[in-house]
Amino acid sequence: MPEKRILLKNCGRIDPKNIDTYLAQDGFKAWQKTQKEMTPDAVVAEIKASELRGRGGAGFPCGLKWELAAREESDEKFLICNADEGEVGAFKDRYLLQNDPFTLIEGIAIAAYAIGAGKCCIYLRAEYHYLLDGLKNAIAQAREKGLLDGLDIDIHEGAGAYICGEESALMDSIEGKRGEARYRPPFPPSKGLWGKPTIINNVETLSTIPHIVLNGAQWFHEIGTEKSTGTKLFSVSGDVAKPGVYELVLGSSLKELVVDICGADNIKMVQIGGATGGIVPYSMISTPLAYETVLGSGAVTVFNESRQVIDFVYRTMDFLAAESCGKCTPCREGTEAMIEILGRLATGDGRQEDIQALEDLSGTMMLSSLCGLGQAASIPVLDTLKYFRNEYETRIQQSLFLRSLRGRI
């Protein structure tokens, strides 16, 4: 399946500083259509029919989420746009924010209308501070044109924590607390920000909304696979000739993306979905990219044969341990225990029982951690143990040999 530019349609063709160029490209037509012809319920039904799934990584059906929030009775509801793109190797949201902020604003307006939210908040990650002025300017221009009447859009800047991209920690952060995962239930659509019904959607999800409203759910549903509809942005980095943001129809093969489009060769493995993403070895390079198989946030990092698996896993775990919020035991202590093992393996001091310990730890973290970080932290470990077990075993054998030279086992 080829590249298909739906989300990237306007990128490079409009001036992100000037709303008139966006209006000339059918901008805000979807928002006008929503206001004139559709009831909030009709919008929710339309998104539900399109079977759009969340683009942030978890892939929760967007329409279903909206329906839950729309059904809640409350004097106040909130819409949060998650622009805390902290995932390692993900830069698709930045591309959208930088080149086409108006589509996002239009999407926010439609989403707020659908769920009945009066206040919206864009949670912008600290590292994207330089996008703040562009975004503020875009909102001000839309407001000037009278397009955002009765809708409050705030921009809240993060402070640089990876965990604050997780929805419950993100809400804590907006409330002014320390960003830590909350237990669920209650889920945000019933009790979120300040205890009110809240919808949190990724930048890419919200940017897709105007296209669905304008062209119809049926049109969107025909793109992609049965369970993964539409197109998806991929941010490719690592050992490739042409890194960058690409938009592909869901269900396209990984080979098409990294080999045909980005020109990678001598691939050892590809990590899809950021630091906690799944690993695909070269032997499985024709895997389709879809929610059914492997997708996550759409960050694709390519590793060639010169990369060491254990060093990579160690680095990843080091990052996750540093970014763990420290609330729940399996994540806080588990990542640290994993670092101890992986650090020893990386420096050539492995032990026979290390593989078993890694598997036990992974199982516990996956089952009982509070949020996505702890649950997914062990995915790189488990996947590399599955596909590159021999590298672990070789490293342990080497460690035993090295120790025997030093006269201790």
Place this chain on the structure above:
Amino acid sequence: MGKITATINGTEAHVDEGTTILEAARTVGIEIPTLCHSPDLIPTGNCRVCVVEVEGTRTLVGSCHTPIANGMVIHTRSPRVLTARKATVELLMAGHTGECVTDEHTSECDLRKLADELEGGAPRFLMRKPRWYPIEAFNPYVRRDMSQCVLCRKCISACREIAKKNVYGIAYRGFAAKVIVDFDDPLTTEICRDCGICIDYCPTGALSKPTKKSEVK
């Protein structure tokens, strides 16, 4: 008869709406081990010792904070639960500096009791460097030995919700997370009064009453 019927380990429980799995299990005489939970405090759900298996969910759920729902089928002692619970307790044991052999408060340590119940034995896991903090005994009311802290955060909740003082907070991230006072300052007589409520809630020997006068600096 309550409004909700759920099955816990094969026994039917009838409870009111809003009851947590932990409370519901207690009504039918099933005890789920807990560490960070206390009936007097708002659950924080951070220790993950009380996890149980609910049929149909991908992960285990914390029983102290999850409200029971109609038709739930719950297992509190399935192999998955026991493995995860044991590993969690082992991690907690490995993470703090143990003076369990010599310390006089060992008999009062809930974590130690939990580990004994689960027949954990010596922890399988090690930490790069277990927590070590100097003992803080700057006032005659509370002696803090944060090396023994397992970050259950009961002291924070107790101080906030019962004593209404909000003395404690949490700082730093990941493994370095620590229960602190103000900006990680010593707990002096100026900040803390003598209510000692936090000591009653501490499951380990991290918070205790100073025994010897000479220890107070």
